[in-house]
Amino acid sequence: MNLAGIDLLAKAPYAEGDVFLGGRWLPAADGRTYPVYDPATGDLIRHVSAAGEEDARAAIGAAESAAAGWRATPPRRRSEILHDTFELMREHTDALARLIVLENGKAYRDAAAEVGYAAEFFRWFAEEAVRIDSSFGDAPAGGYRHVVRRHPVGVTAFVTPWNFPAAMATRKIAPALAAGCPVLLKPAPETPLTALAVAVLLTEAGLPEGLLNVLPTDRAAEVGSAWLGDERVRKFSFTGSTATGRLLLEQAAANVVNVTMELGGNAPFVVCADADVDAAVRGAMDAKMRGGGEVCIAANRFYVHADVAAEFTEKFGAAMVAVRAGSGLAEGVTLGPMINQPAVDKIRDLVADALARGARIAAQGEVPDGPGHFHPATVLVDVPDDARILHEEVFGPVAPLTTFTDEDEMLARANATVHGLASYVYSRDVGRALRLAERLEAGMVGVNRGLLSDPAAPFGGVKQSGLGREGGREGIEAFLETQYIALDWP
């Protein structure tokens, strides 16, 4: 097993089974640990801490102690630390990418791209840290002044998923620190090592102790409840499934905690009759196959105009068959293993259901023999509207294709979902593409582009895909409170 990425942790006094709490590397309070496995081989990577309620509370205390100092730290200094972290992440791209491949499984190419994306949140929010607006002006009725100021919301707690072990953490950490808030992070149980490595680099960049606390654990509910049940936690940001998000929203209600939720998607990918089919195939590969399809904005279902359906199916099928599956670190591999066996079983179930209802496999790639949780790149055609795969998040390398002739009817099908995260439209007519984009119920639309994510743009969903936005000018808002002062003088 290639453990090169773990060397990053050797930069800190990290010992196997430690949490990062109050600037120190310590075992969990009750000393418990759990194993993390490599999804490409099933081999044990390391044991990490199984933090519990006591650690969760201690982390709140550490964050609370650091809050006043950080709030008083000049924004320029906060910005410099974030910028230095950006540089350090870039410098250590290879080691971070290897760590991501090791615990998540994705292809090295995707992991390296993730490190770039994750690092950019530090650059973007380093730039935003010094541009937090306040205002001072006359009350419209005259006679007194309106002062509107922004201040950090306070201790913030994050729960993140395994599909982007670095980026889902930095997308939250960077704006929170930029705004002046201390951070508590519970990474996904499957991918805690990358989050610990990010903590190492932030520390090296000069982040004072207590401002980032990382608690790896397989006792997610215990840590989540301890944070949401404590009134010192003022902001909660979650990325994960809609089901878990709903549960956490209920818990957040008790203390009326301010929440941001990035939940599941069911993105339609629309190919119009006037699309550049080759560009649409390239976009479909990006939107479907990045991270093996284990991406919440992944194209989940395809609506292809009947006039170009044969050409699109043939070219897309050829591209999918050419996908090389294997260990993410092997030369030329573009599809790594899925995160675990239940993930593969769920994808297989969705494919079996579609086939039982009349769908056909138009193209399928190969997967290596032996261990590892692999699923082949697959294109399904003739998928009927009632197939589960059109209504549930696939989270894997399977593309169900359907056709359309009427735009309104296609839009009705595309919008018939409780989700509304991303969607994609391919058309050479920008007027048509924009008209469709505006009518698609989604927080984000890629027009003639299969890659949407950009730290400088607001990421987030409508309907049951979430609440709030991350990245862009909007991203820092989640960590700022507005205070209005009516100012008069005697």
Ligand code: ADP
């Ligand atoms: P997935 O199926 O991808 O694991 P989840 O939404 O369950 O999706 O997981 C996303 C994150 O939410 C992970 O960090 C996981 O540990 C965490 N999580 C799951 N259940 C809970 C819970 N009850 N309370 C707090 N965090 C949870």
